[in-house]
Amino acid sequence: MGNASILLIDNRKSLIQNIRKSFSEIDVKYTLFSAANEKEAWSMLDGSEKIIPIPKIILIDINSTNNKGLQFLNAIRNHTDLKSILVFVITDSKTDKNKVAALNLNIAGYIPMSFESQTLNSFMTVLNDYWNIIEFSSQK
Template sequence: MINSNILFVDNSKVGIERAKKAFTTLGIENTLHFAENDVEAWDMLNGNHKISPVPKILLIDINQEGVNGIDLINKIRSHEDLKSILVFVITSIDNEKNRSEALNLNIAGYIHKPIDNDNIDFFSILYNYWNIIEYSSEKK
């Protein structure tokens, strides 16, 4: 995955700082964008603050208060230019209803956040995965 944008949707300041630190430590050069909720994320995907190029990967905690992640994933899956985004749900809360709904929306994975402060191994595994899969061609 060369020079791809990644959108991380999480309203936890600690979670965002840990992700930034892990990306820096691992030398991941992808551009990491952050949104605090689904409304802000949608604006970054299809609104006035659109990220270009469109992110290839979306990381979202659908169980955070104030984040309607299922709605966002539904919008992404029904949008012609966004439906190929790889969506990973990353959460620390067990919610069977949300897990089932997310899996039915063809997400790439439903993953539990690391409990400890060390996100390096967690993001390293994700990064290795992102680099071995093939992506669809960019639209011109």
């Protein structure tokens, strides 16, 4: 991913550790920021704890972070400087209502998956391949 900058929004420490381990196992260069909830993430994107440069990718389980994930996605899509961030919803939930709502907010992908090491490695490999073939603007 050419030193990717990713923001993971999830309150499960084990998931954060598993994602870091997965990146390491497939030899991905990355900077992974993590936020326990949407409020913390917003501060990192447009508040007092702002990350510079803004991450190009957000990974979020909208079903596990206080059920405010859809409101958060809507705020991103309506923000001039944030609306182009690629958002991937990764979840072990089968809730179709949230899936449809997230897809309607122009997410890059809704990935139903377990968070086991092998499944994460497969997803991170695909994400790495995707990151390496798309082009981003050099602007914000």
